[in-house]
Amino acid sequence: MNSEITAIILEALNDIESDIPLIEDQIDETPLYGAQGILDSLDLVNLIVAIESMINDKLNFVITLADEKAMSQKRSPFQSVGSLAQYIDDIMQEHTNG
């Protein structure tokens, strides 16, 4: 599932024309938002909207990424491609198990 989510994140990044440099072997480490991040807050808004929409379309799952948990975590899930993919995976697992 995680690689499917990573693919969605990359497609969304492409859609919002973020021009983020991706390193082939270390895509998970690609910084998104925060101290090392390349996205500004408006890019992040566009990225979240694009990802939520793709998850709805491709995985048939309704998700809200900017929830309480995401906004209150010490390590923001929006820091990197890997942390965001993991966060989305966690939400979906929680929903499936709960």
Place this chain on the structure above:
Amino acid sequence: MGDMPVMIITGTRKGIGEHLAHHYLGKGFVVVGCSRGGSSIDNEYYKHFSLDVSNEKEVSNMLSYVRNNYSRLDVLINNAGIASMNHSLLTPIHTAERILSTNVIGSFLLMRESVKLMLPHKYGRIINFTTFAVPFKLEGEAVYAASKAAVESLTEVLSREYARYGITVNAVAPPAIKTDLIKGVPRQKMESLLNRQSIHRYGTVEDVSNVIDFYIQPESDMVTGQIVYLGGV
């Protein structure tokens, strides 16, 4: 149905919301409506959801339906609202919470989720509902007026946040209209209210749809962050 513009109207079971649903169905919109209860509208281009506008999951599911079935949303009309006309000392905290939850959180949630559908098309029109109780500072409507003052703030701030996406956000305050909202208000009080309006008579639901027609027409793309108080304050 693919080319028809799509509109969400909250609070369509009765009153102004029901009128607006019929009005815009007549103008060729697909209307997605909602209320706490069932639907009073039977039309092939109308889809109803029974939900609480302050419930995040229920609202997300309705927007997901719009995304999956129409892939677009042109207009959001945040009409759903509740009032409680009472002295503050006679207002239970649960009533205050319910008013704030429906009027403020409900409007905010609908806007946040709707913009996600409007943003990719760089087009959208959002209409919120406020009341003359805000500028008139009406006694006996403290929580209701406070909730609508918050809606006015949301209208003004979000008009700025969404401007770059071609989305306008405006509000309308209906004049005194004979709807359920004021059925418990004494006649004498209503008459003194009408006297405070610049135009001293009851308005109609058509007065409200007239302002919304103006807000949502494509030519109104420079009109945002505005509040029209019908009847004049």
